[in-house]
Amino acid sequence: MSTAELTAQGAELPPDLVQTFIDMAHHEHHARGASIEALRLVQERFGWISDAHLAHTARILGMSQADLDGIATYFNLLFRKPVGKKVIMLCDSVSCYIMGQEQTRERLCKKLGVKVGETTPDGEFTLLPIVCLGHCDHAPAMLIGKDLYGPVRPEDIDAIIDEAREKTQ
Ligand code: FES
Missing domain, CATH: 3.40.30.10 (Glutaredoxin)
Known part of the structure; x- marks a missing residue:
């Protein structure tokens, strides 16, 4: 799937992040190898990881939302709810x-x-x-x-x- 298709499908993550995640996934044996860094980048940009951003990231990495959510919720420093500054x-x-x-x-x-x-x-x-x-x-x-x-x-x-x-x- 192209960057434009992946961006249009979700319309949640900005194109630069979509492209970054595609590049990261290409460098991994399995796309899921890029999952933690992708989640970290989402959090760095938005402060936390929303359901929409998680779903879009999962689509790009070819993972199920449940799988990616399992990774996101395992790590204490990844936030699945809005947090303060x-x-x-x-x-x-x-x-x-x-x-x-x-x-x-x-x-x-x-x-x-x-x-x-x-x-x-x-x-x-x-x-x-x-x-x-x-x-x-x-x-x-x-x-x-x-x-x-x-x-x-x-x-x-x-x-x-x-x-x-x-x-x-
Ligand atoms: S028990 Fe190790 S830092 Fe608190």
Whole structure:
């Protein structure tokens, strides 16, 4: 199928991304080998992966939507729902839990005015749980965008969030 046909069929992904995905798929033994990078590029462009974008990407890669959705939902850093401009990932695995994640989470929720899984009303932050960030020796650990923090004590939260709010990622 041509780029024009694939673009017209979905009308969701812009032509440059469609062409990129076709090129990526041609370089893989199986087109699905390009799936994670394609999803990452969709998210980079739109902030998250909508059903329409997922369906269009699946068509280009010759995969079923269910297969591609299985990959998208497996990875914690691929978002299938809209998120804020910055995503805060707070580790809820065992080392962080033992080292006081609960108190850090409570302070974080209070500062942001949201529960875990929610986005602040101004659309700036989404707070999500995540499994071990590999920063256990600095537990409790937290990721904001690409910045890793730890150990994050409740009293550190105000400064970290205020600084993150100023930053453009
Ligand atoms: S358990 Fe939290 S970073 Fe490993």
